[in-house]
Amino acid sequence: MPVELFIFLATVSIVSSLGVVAQKNPIHCLLALILTLIAIGALFIALDAVTVGFLQIIVYVGAIMVLFLFVIWLLNLQAEPVPIGHLGLKFFATIAVAAMAAELFVFLAKTKITLGAIPVVAGYGSIDSLAQTLFGQYLMAFETTSILLLVAVIGAVAVARRALPTRASAAAPKQGAAP
Amino acid sequence: MAIDLLIGAVKAIVILLLVLSLSAVLLWFERKGSALIQDRVGANRAAIFGFGKRMGLPNLGIVATLMADPLKLFTKEDFVPEGADKFLHALGPFLALFPVLVAFAVVPIGDAFQIGGRTVQLQAASINAGALYILATIGVGVYGVALGGWASNNRWALLGAVRATAQMISYEIAMGLAIISIVITFGTLDLQDIVRQQGGVWFGWLPRWGIFLQPVAFLMLLTAGMAESKRVPFDLPEGESELIAGYFTEYSGGKQACFMLTDFAEVVLVSVLVTLFFFGGWQVPWLYRDGFHLGTHHLLLPRAAVVIIGVIAFWIKVVMFCWFQILVRWTLPRFRYDQLMRLGWKGLVPLGLLNVLVTAFVVVVATGAAR
Numbered sequence: 001m002p003v004e005l006f007i008f009l010a011t012v013s014i015v016s017s018l019g020v021v022a023q024k025n026p027i028h029c030l031l032a033l034i035l036t037l038i039a040i041g042a043l044f045i046a047l048d049a050v051t052v053g054f055l056q057i058i059v060y061v062g063a064i065m066v067l068f069l070f071v072i073w074l075l076n077l078q079a080e081p082v083p084i085g086h087l088g089l090k091f092f093a094t095i096a097v098a099a100m101a102a103e104l105f106v107f108l109a110k111t112k113i114t115l116g117a118i119p120v121v122a123g124y125g126s127i128d129s130l131a132q133t134l135f136g137q138y139l140m141a142f143e144t145t146s147i148l149l150l151v152a153v154i155g156a157v158a159v160a161r162r163a164l165p166t167r168a169s170a171a172a173p174k175q176g177a178a179p
Numbered sequence: 180m181a182i183d184l185l186i187g188a189v190k191a192i193v194i195l196l197l198v199l200s201l202s203a204v205l206l207w208f209e210r211k212g213s214a215l216i217q218d219r220v221g222a223n224r225a226a227i228f229g230f231g232k233r234m235g236l237p238n239l240g241i242v243a244t245l246m247a248d249p250l251k252l253f254t255k256e257d258f259v260p261e262g263a264d265k266f267l268h269a270l271g272p273f274l275a276l277f278p279v280l281v282a283f284a285v286v287p288i289g290d291a292f293q294i295g296g297r298t299v300q301l302q303a304a305s306i307n308a309g310a311l312y313i314l315a316t317i318g319v320g321v322y323g324v325a326l327g328g329w330a331s332n333n334r335w336a337l338l339g340a341v342r343a344t345a346q347m348i349s350y351e352i353a354m355g356l357a358i359i360s361i362v363i364t365f366g367t368l369d370l371q372d373i374v375r376q377q378g379g380v381w382f383g384w385l386p387r388w389g390i391f392l393q394p395v396a397f398l399m400l401l402t403a404g405m406a407e408s409k410r411v412p413f414d415l416p417e418g419e420s421e422l423i424a425g426y427f428t429e430y431s432g433g434k435q436a437c438f439m440l441t442d443f444a445e446v447v448l449v450s451v452l453v454t455l456f457f458f459g460g461w462q463v464p465w466l467y468r469d470g471f472h473l474g475t476h477h478l479l480l481p482r483a484a485v486v487i488i489g490v491i492a493f494w495i496k497v498v499m500f501c502w503f504q505i506l507v508r509w510t511l512p513r514f515r516y517d518q519l520m521r522l523g524w525k526g527l528v529p530l531g532l533l534n535v536l537v538t539a540f541v542v543v544v545a546t547g548a549a550r
Binding site: 025027028031034038041050051054055057058061062063065066069070073126127 | 264267306307308311312314315317318319321322325326329330337341344345348351355368
């Protein structure tokens with residue numbers, strides 16, 4: 001990947017993820033998150049992980065973010081005003097965040113970063129090699145995960161569905177129903 | 180290097196312009212087609228200063244209507260409702276149009292050919308995961324409609340947006356399953372490769388088109404694609420008898436033209452996908468690299484002619500399917516919402532899963548037998 005492309009995509013993803021936390025309107029936050037995910041997908045593609053990059057966009061942008069959108073619509077989330085007060089809390093939170101940032105900066109400054117192109121094996125990131133890994137080496141883990149997900153889906157349906165009307169309550173006349 | 184960039188740019192612009200002009204022609208096509216079906220004369224009032232009649236020429240209907248429609252839309256007032264989210268309201272139409280147009284980047288419109296010692300692919304971007312790319316762009320296409328409808332600050336628009344989002348995400352799954360069956364059948368994600376494999380014949384006369392291998396996936400892709408483009412009988416999101424115009428109720432002028440263009444570009448995209456996966460793309464029956472061969476009959480053609488015939492055949496097939504979709508739009512009534520969801524989740528998705536399963540089984544058995 002050319003360095004210019006990396007810098008561009010990294011800047012887009014960082015700025016848009018800042019937008020996720022800094023904006024007040026939840027829909028605007030969602031849009032920023034979508035941009036972040038697309039930029040990360042593009043990073044994957046530029047790093048030769050083509051399949052993973054496209055799957056990232058299909059699954060996260062195409063499906064999961066739509067789910068988020070529905071949640072925002074259903075709960076009717078509005079832009080929330082910034083809470084006033086709690087000055088003490090804000091003061092200590094600011095100090096904690098500043099300390100964290102300083103620590104990260106010190107670590108980064110001390111670390112010797114040697115970036116360089118690492119050669120990849122032929123066919124790296126293609127759907128072929130992905131399938132060989134998933135359905136060969138990690139078949140057991142893959143199938144276990146899919147069963148776990150299936151159990152979670154069935155559980156969610158079982159929790160969320162309304163109780164079926166029993167025969168007695170269905171036959172009994174409803175209270176307050178028009179004659 | 181420079182000439183490669185130039186070739187790339189020219190290909191991108193030519194394919195974009197082809198799609199845009201086909202979408203614009205479809206607008207006229209649809210008005211005239213609906214008139215034909217409803218036994219009317221149809222759009223024949225637009226004339227350039229009465230030009231045709233005065234000169235004693237036949238009516239210039241198509242040219243005048245093609246120019247009048249966009250001109251009318253783009254000179255109208257661009258209205259933004261009060262309390263609307265101005266930024267998202269403006270962004271919506273473009274967010275809807277952009278993914279559909281970039282999807283055409285991986286569509287191979289013809290065979291590769293050699294010119295001046297270099298091979299030119301008739302495809303704007305030759306990426307080997309073309310099918311995934313198409314699915315990704317379709318997935319991103321939801322947001323323009325959803326956010327545009329939400330930003331309008333109108334409850335009909337919001338209802339339309341919610342309906343559109345739910346419908347598009349439901350039918351995306353069926354569409355993905357149909358494409359997965361095709362990918363398993365041909366064993367590749369590369370669209371150009373899928374088209375290449377559909378060349379040649381079975382039994383000496385039957386073209387090796389995808390429709391003969393995957394008839395169920397063909398019906399699924401066509402149905403799901405028409406649902407994705409949100410047109411009758413799947414036009415619940417804009418059902419005008421209930422929701423005024425659904426998600427684009429509060430749009431006017433150029434932005435509304437953008438939404439209309441998205442609809443027609445989606446019609447073209449669905450036709451292109453059906454052509455690529457099931458009707459051999461640019462393959463012409465019995466046409467090989469050096470000319471026609473059928474049984475003992477031969478007609479040799481130069482290479483350039485073969486490539487050009489392929490490109491023309493591709494667009495003829497695409498226009499045929501656009502015409503078919505317009506025919507369906509003006510023939511069928513609108514679904515009810517529960518019928519729409521039932522068709523998607525209880526009809527197409529299980530059918531698609533079954534089709535994938537059967538396809539995988541047959542492919543494994545066939546390749547096992549070949550080994």
